[in-house]
Amino acid sequence: MQSRTVRNLALLKTALWAACLFPLARLVYAAFAGRLGANPIEAVTLATGKAALVILLITLLVTPVRRITGWNRLIQVRRPLGLFAFFYALLHFLTYVVLDLFFDFAAVGEDILKRPYITVGFAAFVLLIPLAITSTRGWIRRLGKRWQTLHTLVYVSSVLAIVHFFWKTKADFREVQVHAAILAALLLVRIPGWYRRLRPVSVRR
Amino acid sequence: MLIRRASDIPSSEITPESVYMNRRAFMGAAAGVAAALVPGSLAACDAEAAQQEQEKLTPYEDVTQYNNFYEFGVDKDDPARNAKNFRTRPWSVAVEGHVAKPATYDLEDFLQPHKLEDRVYRLRCVEAWSMVIPWRGFPLRDLINRVEPTSKAKYVEFVTLHDPKQMPGQRVGILSWPYVEGLRLDEAMHPLTLLATGLYGRDLPNQNGAPLRLVVPWKYGFKSIKSIVKIRFVENQPTTAWMRAAPDEYGFYANVNPNVDHPRWSQKKERRIGEFRRRDTLMFNGYMEVASLYSGMDLRRYF
Numbered sequence: 463m464q465s466r467t468v469r470n471l472a473l474l475k476t477a478l479w480a481a482c483l484f485p486l487a488r489l490v491y492a493a494f495a496g497r498l499g500a501n502p503i504e505a506v507t508l509a510t511g512k513a514a515l516v517i518l519l520i521t522l523l524v525t526p527v528r529r530i531t532g533w534n535r536l537i538q539v540r541r542p543l544g545l546f547a548f549f550y551a552l553l554h555f556l557t558y559v560v561l562d563l564f565f566d567f568a569a570v571g572e573d574i575l576k577r578p579y580i581t582v583g584f585a586a587f588v589l590l591i592p593l594a595i596t597s598t599r600g601w602i603r604r605l606g607k608r609w610q611t612l613h614t615l616v617y618v619s620s621v622l623a624i625v626h627f628f629w630k631t632k633a634d635f636r637e638v639q640v641h642a643a644i645l646a647a648l649l650l651v652r653i654p655g656w657y658r659r660l661r662p663v664s665v666r667r
Numbered sequence: 668m669l670i671r672r673a674s675d676i677p678s679s680e681i682t683p684e685s686v687y688m689n690r691r692a693f694m695g696a697a698a699g700v701a702a703a704l705v706p707g708s709l710a711a712c713d714a715e716a717a718q719q720e721q722e723k724l725t726p727y728e729d730v731t732q733y734n735n736f737y738e739f740g741v742d743k744d745d746p747a748r749n750a751k752n753f754r755t756r757p758w759s760v761a762v763e764g765h766v767a768k769p770a771t772y773d774l775e776d777f778l779q780p781h782k783l784e785d786r787v788y789r790l791r792c793v794e795a796w797s798m799v800i801p802w803r804g805f806p807l808r809d810l811i812n813r814v815e816p817t818s819k820a821k822y823v824e825f826v827t828l829h830d831p832k833q834m835p836g837q838r839v840g841i842l843s844w845p846y847v848e849g850l851r852l853d854e855a856m857h858p859l860t861l862l863a864t865g866l867y868g869r870d871l872p873n874q875n876g877a878p879l880r881l882v883v884p885w886k887y888g889f890k891s892i893k894s895i896v897k898i899r900f901v902e903n904q905p906t907t908a909w910m911r912a913a914p915d916e917y918g919f920y921a922n923v924n925p926n927v928d929h930p931r932w933s934q935k936k937e938r939r940i941g942e943f944r945r946r947d948t949l950m951f952n953g954y955m956e957v958a959s960l961y962s963g964m965d966l967r968r969y970f
Contacts, residue, residue, distance in 0.1 A: 499744060500725075500733035500940045501796060564944055572933070579931055629931065632794075633912055634741040634841045 471535050478539055482546040485513035486553075503561045510557055514550035515627065515641060518620050521547055522648040529655075541597050544616070548594040551587045579629030586622035589615045620645055724787065725798035725940050727867050733940065734874045735792065736893055737841055738827065738834035745836075746874035753833055755878040755894075764824075764900035767815035774878055778864065780813065781805040785868065786861060788884035790891070791923045791952045795945075797937045802882050803865030808856045810898075816852065820900035823855040824848070825881060825892045842908045848881065848892035849905030849919065853960055859884055862895075885951040887921045918970040922961070923952035927970050 489509055492498050498505045521543040528536045563569050573580040593613055595601070602609050624645055627638045736746040739753075758774040783803050791797045811823070829845035831837040837844045854860065861882040864871060871877040876893025883890050889909055899905075909917035916930050925935045925948040936945040951957050961969075 500729035501743070501938070503938070503943075504796075561943075562945075569933070569936075577932060632741075633737065634839070636839070 467533070467535060471538060474536075475539060475542070478542060482517060482543070485509060485550070503557065507554065507557050507562060510550050510554035511627075514547055514554050515620075515623050517543060517550060518547040518616075518623060519641065519644055519648065522616070522620060522645070526648065526651045545594060545597060548590045551590055555584075555587050579626050582622045582629065583626035586619045586626055589619040589622070593619075617649065722787070722789070722799050723941075724801060729940050730798060730800055730866060731872045731875060735794075735888065736836075736874055736876065738836040738844075738846065738894070739874065740836055741841065747872075749835055750873035753873040753877070753894075755873065758878050758896075760879065760895060761897045762810075762814050762899075763897065765817045765820035765902065766900050767817060769814075777879075778805075781809055783864065788859075788861075788882060789952050790882075790884065790888050791937060791948065793887035793889055793917070793921070793929060793934075795932060795934065795937045795948075797939050797948075797952075799939075801867055802861055802863045803868060804861040804863030804882065806858055807860045807862050807881070808858065810862060811852075811856060814900075816900045819902050821852055822901050822904055823850050823852060824897075824899040824901050824905040825850075825895050826897035826899070827892055828894045828896045843911050844908075846892060846908045847905060848890055848907050849901075850883065850890075851904075851960075852900075854883070854957075857957060857960065859954060859957065885923055885954040885957045887923060889917070890921050920961075920966070920969050922957075922966060922970075923948060924950060924966055924970070926950075927967050 489498075489506060492505075493502070521540060524536060524540040524543065528534060559565065559567075559570055563573075574584050575581070593616060596605060596609065596612060605612065624638070624642050627641060628635070631638050732747050733743045734746040735743070736750070739746040739749040756774070759771050760774060760777045761769075761771040763769050783805055785801055785803050787799060787801045789797060789799050807823075825848045827846035828834070829837060831844075850860070861884075863876075863880050863882045864878060866872075866875060871880065876891075876895075879895045880893040881891045881895065904919055907917070907919060909921075910919060923934075928934050934948055937948045938945050
């Protein structure tokens, strides 16, 4: 039984890597096949941003699924998922700085300060940096309980990512609404847990 | 219908379709034709003409595969896919409001008296990308003169076809359908303002606004309304579809202006489709001859 869940987990991890590399592979293929369309930079920006957000939401799905199924080893997919989300957020940011604005740091700075949707998008990305850095075993050990606290930033980051998506949408809000609803659900299911943890210790025996 | 080219273009400079379609061979020829066809260059100073000479046409493929036409979907490649079976015949155009000769025309009758000409214009989208497109059409002023607006007509309002069966985007409340646009009468009378029926020397592809669209090259692309069924001459400034959707972001005038940012993004620069680096956006999209239409107006307020 034990070996079977381990095997399942290995399979799941392989599938996870394949799935998470798929958006990148598709972009690379499209780039070489000349299929990025009339505005390739926009296409890359949209695809990397979308991948970052979707993988971030999937990362937030791990804990609720683990609670519901009781499959505790599932926790092992959370780190690679989170790092993949960060990876695409980084690509998204680099696409904007390198391809879109071509190192025009004055323009980047102005955007970050003056354009609210870029301000929050940038903040969502920056907040993921400490999480990616402290995702190693060593950092988890060193930070102890504080690691948990630090990593609640993932909620702030994902809310900001959704706001970024909302504020850049021009007229058709259906897509961002779906993502917002999913994030809302993922946050809502956590509320009972947070509530329990906030109650005084006396409740526990 | 009579297709006549503008009289000032020697026949030697008209580009045959085979060349249009052959991109590589075309590039060299394009510069010369573009300069000859852009009316602005004829009137404007040498520096501007020189700059326009270097303008390279955006490839036909990009002009027809990268479109904002929300009636057929919001992604850029949606219109080409979803407008494939759009029926543009029979098609009628109603001319209404304060005109001496209101009428509903069959498209052929509507176009029949007009001489079609080819004109290369820059198109600057409010989303900060741009193209250079060889349109085929006739000046809107020719139509206006034909239908004789009365003194009460101060604005012209245009309406796109409303047909959710054919236009899937209209089944969703993305904008308040049908799409409405408008011009002040003097803007509509400006010789640059075109009613287009084609591009690259052929009929408009459906995704580009067939069978009849507006082209106002000094305004953001969304002013250039597509698939027009109604042209109304009105006394009061029309409320356009985008003004209704987001009044603080899209004004009635929507003149291309690098000094007035969209509330959410900068309008200083643009990406010309096919180019890597952004280029500077020009006031009135480089068509300075329209500046006198707005003398004394605060373009920050009337954005």
